[in-house]
Amino acid sequence: xxxxxxxxxxxxxxxxxxxxxxxxxxxxxxxxxxxxxxxxxxxxxxxxxxxxxxxxxxxxxxxxxxxxxxxxxxxxxxxxxxxxxxxxxxxxxxxxxxxxxxxxxxxxxxxxxxxxxxxxxxxxxxxxxxxxxxxxxxxxxxxxxxxxxxxxxxxxxxxxxxxxxxxxxxxxxxxxxxxxxxxxxxxxxxxxxxxxxxxx
Numbered sequence: 001x002x003x004x005x006x007x008x009x010x011x012x013x014x015x016x017x018x019x020x021x022x023x024x025x026x027x028x029x030x031x032x033x034x035x036x037x038x039x040x041x042x043x044x045x046x047x048x049x050x051x052x053x054x055x056x057x058x059x060x061x062x063x064x065x066x067x068x069x070x071x072x073x074x075x076x077x078x079x080x081x082x083x084x085x086x087x088x089x090x091x092x093x094x095x096x097x098x099x100x101x102x103x104x105x106x107x108x109x110x111x112x113x114x115x116x117x118x119x120x121x122x123x124x125x126x127x128x129x130x131x132x133x134x135x136x137x138x139x140x141x142x143x144x145x146x147x148x149x150x151x152x153x154x155x156x157x158x159x160x161x162x163x164x165x166x167x168x169x170x171x172x173x174x175x176x177x178x179x180x181x182x183x184x185x186x187x188x189x190x191x192x193x194x195x196x197x198x199x200x
Contacts, residue, residue, distance in 0.1 A: 042165025
């Protein structure tokens with residue numbers, strides 16, 4: 001029997017709303033991987049506004065519930081959390097660490113609620129399309145070409161390019177994702193908030 005569920009049917013179910021994937025590190029929080037950095041100014045305001053406007057939000061991140069302990073940073077975090085020392089000659093596949101749950105908890109604390117994580121289950125379940133690429137309309141990510149970014153320094157002294165959420169807000173308005181700004185203050189005030197990340 002031919003399976004006839006189509007993108008047109010899926011968009012009809014969305015009723016004109018969009019599917020938006022959002023990265024985590026340097027997008028919602030400053031990248032201090034595998035730890036969680038401070039929140040990036042504006043992420044909360046814009047994402048809550050998108051959610052309130054009815055759009056579907058998907059967290060799109062390399063973080064996972066079972067990330068292999070494959071580098072010194074992850075090994076250190078694993079040993080801190082589990083109080084178990086991993087011998088240097090043990091294969092990383094024998095140990096995994098959850099570096100996603102904390103990120104999800106942080107988002108919930110900020111009031112950011114996602115419809116899915118690294119997947120679009122309604123689409124995948126209905127079309128039987130289990131490709132690795134998530135079905136989406138837009139992606140907000142610090143690595144997307146053309147995304148406006150600002151430079152800050154994380155606690156490790158690394159220079160990071162973070163998403164400029166004030167510019168994302170203006171883009172959302174121009175695209176008709178919502179009608180009025182998520183911000184109640186000026187761009188200069190926003191840049192001052194971003195600058196404070198250098199001192200955390």
